[in-house]
Amino acid sequence: MSTPSTKILDHIVHLTPPGTVSEVSQQFRDLGFNVIPGGTHAGGLTENALVVLQDGAYLELICFTHPASHYPPGSPPRHKRDNNPWAWKEPGWIDYAFLGSSSTSISKIINARAMREKSQIRYDPEVDGGRERSDGKVLKWQISAPTQEYVRGTSPFFCGDVTPREWRVPLDPPSNAQHPSGVLGVAHVRILVEGQGLSDMIGNITSVVGKSPVSTTARRATWVLDTPRTDVAGGKPRLIISVPETEDEQRTLIEKGEGIYEVAFLVGAGRRAGQSKTPYGRIVWLHG
Numbered sequence: 001m002s003t004p005s006t007k008i009l010d011h012i013v014h015l016t017p018p019g020t021v022s023e024v025s026q027q028f029r030d031l032g033f034n035v036i037p038g039g040t041h042a043g044g045l046t047e048n049a050l051v052v053l054q055d056g057a058y059l060e061l062i063c064f065t066h067p068a069s070h071y072p073p074g075s076p077p078r079h080k081r082d083n084n085p086w087a088w089k090e091p092g093w094i095d096y097a098f099l100g101s102s103s104t105s106i107s108k109i110i111n112a113r114a115m116r117e118k119s120q121i122r123y124d125p126e127v128d129g130g131r132e133r134s135d136g137k138v139l140k141w142q143i144s145a146p147t148q149e150y151v152r153g154t155s156p157f158f159c160g161d162v163t164p165r166e167w168r169v170p171l172d173p174p175s176n177a178q179h180p181s182g183v184l185g186v187a188h189v190r191i192l193v194e195g196q197g198l199s200d201m202i203g204n205i206t207s208v209v210g211k212s213p214v215s216t217t218a219r220r221a222t223w224v225l226d227t228p229r230t231d232v233a234g235g236k237p238r239l240i241i242s243v244p245e246t247e248d249e250q251r252t253l254i255e256k257g258e259g260i261y262e263v264a265f266l267v268g269a270g271r272r273a274g275q276s277k278t279p280y281g282r283i284v285w286l287h288g
Contacts (some may be wrong), residue, residue, distance in 0.1 A: 003104075003109060004100075004101045004104050004106065004109075005099075005210075005226060006098060006106060006109060006110060006158075006208060006209060006210050007098065007208075007209040007210060007211065007223070007225050007226055008098055008099040008225065008226045008227065008228060009057045009096070009097075009098060009099075009186060009189075009225045009226070009227050009237050009239075010057060010058075010097040010098055010099040010100075010158075010159055010228070011057055011058045011059065011060050011096070011097050011159070011169075012057070012058075012059050012060070012093065012095075012096045012097075012186070012189060012260070012263055013059075013060045013062055013086075013093070013094050013095040013096065013097070014059060014060065014061050014062065014092065014093055014094070014278065014280070014281060015062055015063065015086060015089055015090075015091050015092065015094045015280070016061070016062075016063045016091050016280060017063060017091060018063055018064040018065065018066055018067045019063060019064075019065065019066065020063050021038075021047050021048065021049050021061065021063055024049070024061045024063065024278075025049045025061060027278060027279065028049075028051060028059075028061060028278070031181065031276055031278070031283070032179055032180045032181025032182070032183065033051045033059070033179050033180075033181060033183065034051065034052075034175075034176065034177070034178060034179045034180070035049050035050070035051055035061065036049065036050050036051075036052065036170065036176055037049060037050075037133070037134040038050050038060070038061075038131070038133070038134070039131050039132050039133040039134050039139075040065065040131065040132055041129070041130070041131045042129060042130040042131060042132075043080065044065060045064060045065060045077075045080060045081055045084060046062055046063065046064055046065060046084075046086075047062070047063065047065050048060050048061055048062040048063075048131075049061045050169075050170075051179075052169055052170060052171055052176045052177045053177055053183065053184070053185045053186065053265075054177045054178075054184050054185055054229070055184065055185030055186065055227035055228070055229050055237070056169065056171065056227050056228030056229035057185065057186050057227050057228065057237070058169050059263075062086075064081070064084075064087075066081075068081050068082060068087070085145065085152045086152070089152075089153070090255075090256050090280075091280035091281075092256070092260075092278070092280035092281035093153075093259070093260035093261075093262075093263055093281040093282075094152075094153050094259065094260065095152060095153040095156075095157065095259075095260075096153070096156050096157075096189055096260065097156055097157050097158065097159045098156045098157075098158050098159075098208075098225075099158070099159065099160070099165075099228060100126070100141075100142060100143070100144060100158030100159050100160030101158075101160040102141070102142050102160040102161060102162045103160075105125070105126060105144075106123070106126070106144050106158045106160065107123035107124060107125050107126060107144040107158075110122075110123050110207060110208055111123055113207045113210065114204075114207040117203065117206065117207050118203075119200075119203035119204050119206065119207040120200055120203070120204055121146060121150065121155055121203075121204035121205075121207055121208060122146070122147045122150075123144050123145065123146055123147065123158075124144060124145055124146075124147050125144065126142040126143065126144045126158075126160070127142065127143055127144075128140065128141075128142060128143075128162075129141050129142065129143045129159075131168075133167070137167060138163075139161075139163050139167050139168050140161075140162035140163045141159050141160060141161050141162055141163070141168065142159075142160045142162060143157060143158065143159055143160075144157065144158045144160075145157035145158075150204075151257065151258045151259065153191075153258075153259035153260060154191055154193060154201065154241075154258050154259060155201075155204055155205065155208055156208065165228070169228070171229075181265075181267060181271065181272070181285070182267040182268040182270075182271030182272075183265045183266070183267055183285075184265075184266045184267065184268060184288060185227060185235070185237065185265070185266050186227070186237040186263065186264070186265060186266070187235070187237060187238065187264035187265055187266045187284070187286045187288075188237055188238040188239070188240055188263075188264045188284075189237065189238075189239055189240070189260060189262075189263055189264075190240040190242060190260070190261050190262045190263075190264070191239070191240065191241050191242070191258070191259060191260055191261065192242060192243070192244055192249055192252065192253045192258060192259065192260075192261045193241060193242070193243060193258045194243070194253070194258060195243045197258070198219075198221075198241070198242075198243055201221075201241050202216065202221045202241060205221070205223060205239065205241060206223075209223050209225070209239070211223060211224075219242055219243050219245060220240055220241065220242030220243070220245075221240070221241050221242075222238050222239070222240050222241075223238065223239045224236050224237075224238060225237045225238065225239055235266060235288055249261060260281075261282060262281070262282040262283065262284055263281070263282075263283060263284070264283070264284035264285070264286050265283065265284070265285055265286065266286055266287070266288040267285050267286065267287060267288070268287075268288065269287065269288075271285070271287070272285055273285050273286060273287055
């Protein structure tokens, strides 16, 4: 059996305040995205809506169903809410996932690779996850994420489908992935890190991706990723790890900590290029 790829971009996670799925869905529609219903995750703590892209990746517009104060202090639901990896994240782009496997342990593959390469990253064993769609269909998957000592959202987590991926990412009908803004797919995900941590992050991401960066400078490194439907959008996405290069980036790093600074999208010819806000995260529009 061949080793599964560990560099397929699956989805990018955007968080908004509790109970705001409807509001964020409209905000993304106003930006020119076609937003489709998601559902409630197993355990009932979070719910989402989806933006499916032609390259097979998608945006997960997620929020907690209730604020932490909804759950009695000390209760099991409150413990689960407080210990969710995104419980203390500020709204905006908070995490990203690569496509995993339900038949092969991605965590074992990466951990063995990291030990050989003497990088620091380690992944926890796969755990079960799932969601009930708004139409009642129950989805199942397995998640592997970096161990707790690593900042969630700097290195990807992995999502491997147990039920068919097309249940989770409905590309049929094709109109689901057609957007008024002309968006075709992801151009890049850019992550900000502290200057002293850049070298270690490059080593960690190299072990995760399984490839060295295609370009490296003193301030950033770039990897080429795949998507579930490679080249459908006219190009492959980039993962960029960098230190702050502007005052706004430095301020964002201070206020939000290490993590995703911006997501760029490929748009068709004749469509707008430039920048937008989600309003909690930064978007860049690039011509393919």
